[in-house]
Amino acid sequence: MRNKHPRGLLFLFFTEMWERFGYYLIIGIFVLYMIDPAATGGMAFSDKYADDIFGTYIALTYLTPFLGGYLADRVLGYFKAIYLGGFLMGLGYIGLGIHDTTAFYVSMALIIVGNGFFKPSISTLVGNLYSTEEYKANKDAGYNIFYMGINIGAFICNIIAAFMRNQYGWSAAFITAGVGMFIGLIIFTLGRKHLQSANVMKPVQEGDISLARILGMVFLPAIICGAIGWMIPDNIFKSDSTDAFIFACIPIIIFYVRLYLKANHEDKRPLGALLAIFAVGMLFWAVFKQNGTALTRWANYYTDRQVTGSTEQALSSIYLVDKKDFQTKEVQKYDNQFQAEKDDAGEPIKVQGKDVYFTNISNEQRVELEKDPTQTVSLINTELFQSVNPGWIILLTPVVVGFFLFMRRMGKEPSTPSKIVLGLFISSLSCLVMVAAVYIGSNGAVKVSPLWLVGTYGVITIGELCLSPMGLSIVSKLSPPRLTALMMGGFFLSISIGNKLSGVLASMWYDYENKANFFLVNCLLLLFATLLGLSILKRLNAVMKEKGLN
Template sequence: MEKTNNKHPKGLPYLFFTEMWERFGYYLILGIFVLYMIDPKDTGGLGFLDKTADDIFGTFIALTYLTPFLGGFLADRVLGYVKAIYIGGVLMAAGYIGVGLFQEMPLFYASLGLVILGNGFFKPSISTLLGNLYSEEPYKANKDAGYNIFYMGINIGALVCNFVAAYMRNKYGWGPAFITAGVGMLVGLVIFSVGMKHIRSANILKPAQEGDTKLSTVLLKVFVPAIVAGLIGWIIPGNIFGSDSTDAFIFACIPVVFFYVNLYIRANAEDKRPIGALLAIFAVSLMFWAVFKQNGTALTRWANYYTDRTAPAVLEKPLETLYLVEEKSYESKEVPIYDDQYRAEKNEAGETVKQEGKDIYFRNVTPERKAELEADPTKPVYLFNTELFQSVNPFWVIALTPVVVGFFMMLRRRGKEPSTPSKIVLGLFISALSCLVMVGAVWAGGNGLEKVSSWWLIAAYGVITVGELCLSPMGLSLVSKLSPPRLTALMMGGFFLSTSIGNKLSGVLASLWYGYEDKANFFWVNFGLLLLATGLGLSILKGLNKVMKEKGVQ
């Protein structure tokens, strides 16, 4: 480790920009993935049914949070972190480019598989490298600040990518938009290579110690049974949980969950309570992810059809030339036929059935807006792209992180800072309130009769982001504080497992959207799930705080 007078190691900016570009690619694909899948084949999309698209989206984001468990083990014990980052980055870049190039289903799914595998190698490795950079003086005391800076890189990438996606897909099409994600990943690897002399010293593999969980144990007792169970879930006749992919995922999770439960049962007296506390937190946290990750499905659908996306007059020209702008005429023309749930009618080939009419965007404009349009039906309408709303959450993360951190620091100075488990439970409750904002949005629009202001969606994202900042970083912190040292990697894998299951459930919940005539009920159900999680968290909070006290941490 080079000696320097700076508070942060010289490798930090290189890891910052490497991660920024990696997240640029990942969140770019998430922002347009569902829109691409439901877009008709005759306009460049895949022509999937909306429910199918939600299911695939949920499965994809679930698996990207499951593979870091195994990828982290391989990086720890076999590959090293630098090599794992290169492998993961190249796999992800190839996957993004493949999604952009191939619409044939085997190649499309294979490309998604490359992204899933690549993320498994990349995500845990770059975070570990960062921690290792701060393992020695004079940087050790600034590790938390280093991770906060690193987290900003993640959100800058997530903020910027949707503007680039909007421009690329409107000017060049879906394929080039996805390929841009791959190019971004390759740019990240170039930056990583340039900074290698400042990073290489942190590529330290942990020596094997007695009591360490063996890689063979994880493979034979967790992943092999999970793969076998997943295949059984896929091939059984019919569907139990709504689709083959959902059946396969739920079945695959059974042996993994059993492994963690058995870990708790067989733990010694010293480890049993901390492991039990972590498993309880994992259980309530997955409900948060089940709601939060609907930003790519249900909330994207809300932005697309129920939100007024008209650009202000002062921004029309800049948007037209710089970003994705859909120019629509209010005159009748050949347009897809949509049902009352905004689902395009498609034939067996995935092509839409069309008729003479007005674009679907104009179905539920307000009477005032309709009169304005009819006064000059040939005037083009410029819209903010749907995927731009995916940048609202990272914007709020960047804006609110100093506020949330400052608030808890103020409480700490007064001796009133809540414990880590208390922050997690608070995060669940605040997240539940975001669902009430969307209930208000439904009521304001008369259950879809009129489009509502984009401020409803922006406000909902703002509220759930506060919940995210209370819960997500605290969950990782809790794992590091409570895990028995020899089981830290396993318990971190458990945290990612709960995130993975929650991500999958987000797709399942989003696919139920069309079953609710009153869309407020959809958000009431999400509110109920998070309120239930809050209640469960409160019921175990006393025990969790007691375990924290026993471990001598806060």
């Protein structure tokens, strides 16, 4: 890697790996923790409320990079921003281990603010390492390698999370996330000398936007609009938090549009191309980020998680099983309740309880268990399915990178925008895998094989590898140098809006009597994004060519 990639990439790789270890450990257990009964240490929230909080949380973690990226560009520098952001996130992760409602929300706030400083800064450092002619041609591959580091952390974290919560409880799992964050900061410190050349603050230039103007024209209006959205009676987007978030985004979106409209001739076309990519990418994240909500629910309620024989023994040796009692009376109590959670109008809502797992087992399993209703059944932890996607990324990243390198040697490598559009289309196919799973399971009446989730994640991972690393790369390639981190913040803003939409979409799960229609809607959203991308592809490629890029 030394000849083709700068040495500093290795340290950014491991720093991000451990930071994402903590972040995705939280993501993997967050909804499960919120819906877990208070008796077993959870928050006892309803599924719909948990989806809403989850969507707002992951949305805000990608909204704050807008300001954090600007401050890193102009005030703090990337090193200070990474230290500040990492420290706040580490405290937030540990704080979630305190079983208290106030501590829960304060800790989320610390993580949200911390991520705003950390995320755009480390991504910008990666791009800056490839600013010289020696490494410039390998920027896409560098971001793919960096992206693999993210997913190694995301893969191992859920295994550790399952171990910690099974053996020591929810609090221990959250504290483990904090430890991972601080390990990442230590590794970053060890590699500072190899990153010094990339820690270059952009000089102030004519036409730059001052911090006071950013706060006065963007964030103050965003806060005011958010407050208005929160206080509006009769929710427009189904919840106060969603209304507040959508309203708060309006001034920020207007800011980026004005940035484009007032740009000089040299910057205008690249900025326009970036805004178009942000728009189509937003729809991808609206579907993809349902891995923490809808697909976690599918794993929890609709997937056969029972392990027996040698598999049970192997997993028991590392404590990755969850023991649950099977009681016929409990099965009758919870029968089909999870299929139709309702609102507060007096209609049935899903009953919280550990035995809800057994409501839709096969007749063969039910007959076997009823022979001895007091026997224990070993179930793999739901959060382990969150490791499937990063596991696929680890396996497929060398394949995808190698394929595009081969295409480059043949002179037929797709342009970066073309890769993004291809990723959108491939991702849409993953929703069709889930449609098939719904029909195989008779719309949730019978649990299905975990291989359906594995297959779904496999397909969307190919799409993700075409889209997400390319998104980071294209922001670094097209952004005017003085606005790199700010536009990186815009990229994360598009993810933020997509993340919130994912929570909104997931909260509609119980509105669909036929769950296949839920996944078909997601498929159509991605196909629409694909068509939108195709409609602007020619212009995007022209802009890339103008900049001397592929």
